[in-house]
Structures are given as C-alpha cells and as structure tokens.
Amino acid sequence: YMELVNKLSFKNIINLKSVSDINYKIDKIINKKIRYQFFYKNYKKILEDPEIDLVLVLTSMKEHAKISKEALRKGKHVLVEKPMATNMKDLKELMQIAKKTKKYIFAAPFVVLSPVFQAMHQEIKNKSIGKISLARARYGWAGPNWGEWYYQTGGGPLFDLGVYNITTLTGLLGPVKNITAKSSISNHFRKINxxxxxxxxxxxxxxxxxxxxxxxxVVTTGFTMQQYNSPAVELYGSEGTIQMLGDDWEPKGFEIWRNKRSSWELYKTPYANWPWASGFTHLVDCILNNTKPLINLDHAFHVNEIMIKIYESSQKNKQISINSTFKPLKFDKKIKTKKSHLDHDRNHDDI
Incomplete structure (x- = not known):
C-alpha cells in the first residue's frame, strides 16, 4: 500500500495525514518511506479527525471488524484487509452498518480487479470451455516468521491466504451452497521473531x-508449503480447461485448452504491473468520481462467511450450509489479451 500511497500523494490526488500503530517504533521505520503529518498510538484519534475521509485498516486480523465498524460510524470510507471479521457476529454487525451508511467499504483481497482474472471471467462467460463441473485452487507458503498473531485464534493461513482462492473461485463460478473441510495444526511450535x-x-x-x-x-491452503510450480487455479469444463498462471494475487497470464482446437494456448494481458493492492486506487477513484465500485460487498461477505464456516465444518466434521449469496460480477471493460508469442510491447497504463 505504501507504494500506491506515495504514487497518489506525488500526483496530489491524496494527502496522507495520519498513521497509527500501537508500536511507536513503527513511526521511525515508515516515516523514511512515506510522508505524513501525525503518528498516533491510539487509532481513535484518526477516526475523530473530521478532515480524514478514508481509513485503511491494516492491523492484525482480530481487530479488523472493530475498527472498521467504528470508522464507518464516524463517517469514514474504509478499506479493510482480509478478513473483514473472524466470526459471524462481527461480520453481520459490520455488514449492517455498511449497508446503512453512504460510505464505501472495500474488503481485500482485490483479485477481481486483476486483468488476468477479468480475462478469464470473459472466457467463462463466453462459454469457451463449456459447462464447468470441477475446479481447484491452491495458495500457501511456509508461513511468516514474524507476527505471533498469525498463529493465534483469529489468524492462520485460511484468512491470510485461502481467502484469495475462495474469492477467485466464487468470482468466476458464483455463490457456494455447501462446504466440507478438514484442517489441522501441522507444526505445534514455531520460531517467531x-x-x-x-x-x-x-x-x-x-x-x-x-x-x-x-x-x-477444492481449495488447498496452509503455512505448510515450501514451494510449488503449478497453476494457481484450474477450471475444468465440458469443452476444455482454463488455468491461471502464477498466484491469483500476482497472476502471470492464463492458459486455455479448447477441444475444438486440440491444443493449449497461452495468453498474457498487456498490463504487466498490476498491483495486488489496486483496491486502494480503485476506492480513491470511486470516492472522487462518485462511481459504482467493481468490488462487491455482498461477494466479500459471502467469502468471509465461507471461511468462518470452514472452521466450523472441520471442528464438527460435517457439511455446513452457506446462507449468503451475491449477484454475478460484471465488468464493462473488455480485457485485451495476446497470445504469448505476440506479447512483446507492454502497456504500463495506471490501472
């Protein structure tokens, strides 16, 4: 986010006024990287400031819902990192507040803004691979060696990593009705800091x-993967297969197999530098121009409910129903794609 904040500040589109963290040492670290006026240990001072329009909630996961609710009540636009909430009570309360306010709330991750995602969405909408019956997604790594909260209740790889896969799959395939899950602690002790x-x-x-x-x-996620070398997402249809290359937060392109052509075709989008934090620039644009966002709050709620109930499914060893839903995602802009051997000149437009 700091890179995008600096970019928009340089263009005089935004003014970063205040930063908050419970650790005062953070001030000395980040004031060398971004410019701001005030640093507070108590985030409430930011929420009380009438000059502040937009608040980014980038704390540990368990604090997301609380701070987001307070910010909305204070009349701020909100960008909140994933997840919005770690339990259904907080999630429902946050959604109720969000629906009543006229302010925007954007919930990460922002994979649906990726040109690769939108290009794949186009292919699926156009029935390029026929009726899709099966899909799989995977995202994980060995896990962070900083931040104890990653390994405490309310943390973990599902909220941190699996959320990307679930957002991508639901964005491409629509709402989920049931989930079944297994989870475990693979490493009972970790060395952190x-x-x-x-x-x-x-x-x-x-x-x-x-x-x-x-x-x-199927979604596979964990702080249990050292490396991998396979597509992040694959969807299997009656007339072909489509797969995302790279991770869904940093996609490299996509491949598609069509039975009619009996071959794999590799495509890349001309947008070489899509930032995973692009939801921030999209939110700023929506605020300034009063436009409808591509980020769907109902979709974010649905993903969050799925994650909370994954824990329930694993604990109870049973299938769990998902109650929420959302309307199909729509993208007005058609994404241009090129076959990889024709991809020489890159477009570096701001997106």
Whole structure:
C-alpha cells in the first residue's frame, strides 16, 4: 500500500495525514518511506479527525471488524484487509452498518480487479470451455516468521491466504451452497521473531466447495508449503480447461485448452504491473468520481462467511450450509489479451 500511497500523494490526488500503530517504533521505520503529518498510538484519534475521509485498516486480523465498524460510524470510507471479521457476529454487525451508511467499504483481497482474472471471467462467460463441473485452487507458503498473531485464534493461513482462492473461485463460478473441510495444526511450535511460540490455530487446510451451479471445487491452503510450480487455479469444463498462471494475487497470464482446437494456448494481458493492492486506487477513484465500485460487498461477505464456516465444518466434521449469496460480477471493460508469442510491447497504463 505504501507504494500506491506515495504514487497518489506525488500526483496530489491524496494527502496522507495520519498513521497509527500501537508500536511507536513503527513511526521511525515508515516515516523514511512515506510522508505524513501525525503518528498516533491510539487509532481513535484518526477516526475523530473530521478532515480524514478514508481509513485503511491494516492491523492484525482480530481487530479488523472493530475498527472498521467504528470508522464507518464516524463517517469514514474504509478499506479493510482480509478478513473483514473472524466470526459471524462481527461480520453481520459490520455488514449492517455498511449497508446503512453512504460510505464505501472495500474488503481485500482485490483479485477481481486483476486483468488476468477479468480475462478469464470473459472466457467463462463466453462459454469457451463449456459447462464447468470441477475446479481447484491452491495458495500457501511456509508461513511468516514474524507476527505471533498469525498463529493465534483469529489468524492462520485460511484468512491470510485461502481467502484469495475462495474469492477467485466464487468470482468466476458464483455463490457456494455447501462446504466440507478438514484442517489441522501441522507444526505445534514455531520460531517467531526469534522466540519459540505455541501454535493455537490450524495451519493446514483441505476444503471442498459445492457451488449453487453444482460445480465442485477444492481449495488447498496452509503455512505448510515450501514451494510449488503449478497453476494457481484450474477450471475444468465440458469443452476444455482454463488455468491461471502464477498466484491469483500476482497472476502471470492464463492458459486455455479448447477441444475444438486440440491444443493449449497461452495468453498474457498487456498490463504487466498490476498491483495486488489496486483496491486502494480503485476506492480513491470511486470516492472522487462518485462511481459504482467493481468490488462487491455482498461477494466479500459471502467469502468471509465461507471461511468462518470452514472452521466450523472441520471442528464438527460435517457439511455446513452457506446462507449468503451475491449477484454475478460484471465488468464493462473488455480485457485485451495476446497470445504469448505476440506479447512483446507492454502497456504500463495506471490501472
């Protein structure tokens, strides 16, 4: 986010007024990277400032819902990192407040803004691979060696990493009706910031999603993967297969197999430098121009409910129903794609 804040500040589009963190040492670290006027240990001072229009909530996960609710009540636009909430009570309360206010709330991740995602969305909408019956997605790594909260209740790889896959799959395939999940703690102790700590939340997940269109999808996520070298997302249709290359937060392009052509075709979008934090620039644009966002709050709520109920499914060892839904995503802009051997000149437009 700092890179995009600096970019918009340089263009005089925004003015970063205040930063807050419970650790005063952060001030000395980040004031060398971004310009701002005030640093507070108490975030409430930011919310009380009438000059501030937009608040970014980038704290540890358990604080997201509380701060976001307070910010909306104070009349601020909000960008909140994933997840919006770690339990259904907070999630429902936040949604109720968000629906009543005239302010925007954007919930990460912003994978649906990726040109690769939107290009794949176009292909699926155009029935390029026929009826989709199966899908899979994967995102994980060995896990952070900083931030104990990643390994405490309310943290973990599902809220941190699996959320990308679930957002991508639901964005492409629509709402989920049922989920079944298994999760575990693979490593009961970790060394974080040089200190040995006990892990108190699951760090290893296998998830089955049953969509309302009867498609079945598997999501694999965890702080248990050292490396991998395979597509992030694959969808299997009656007339072909489409797969995203790279991770969904940093996609490199996509490949598509069409039975009619009996070959793989590799496509890249001309947007070489799409930033995973692009929801911030999109939110600023929506505020300034009073335009309808591409980020769908109902979609974000749906994804968040799925994640909360994944824990419930694993704990109860049973299938769990998902109650929320959302309307299909729509993108007015057609994404231009090129076959990889024709991709020489890149477009570096701001997106």
């Amino acid at each position: 040089g200190k040995r700590i006990k892990v108190n939340t699951d760090d290893n997940f296998q998830i089955l999603l049953e969509f309302k269109n009867n498609c079945l999808a």
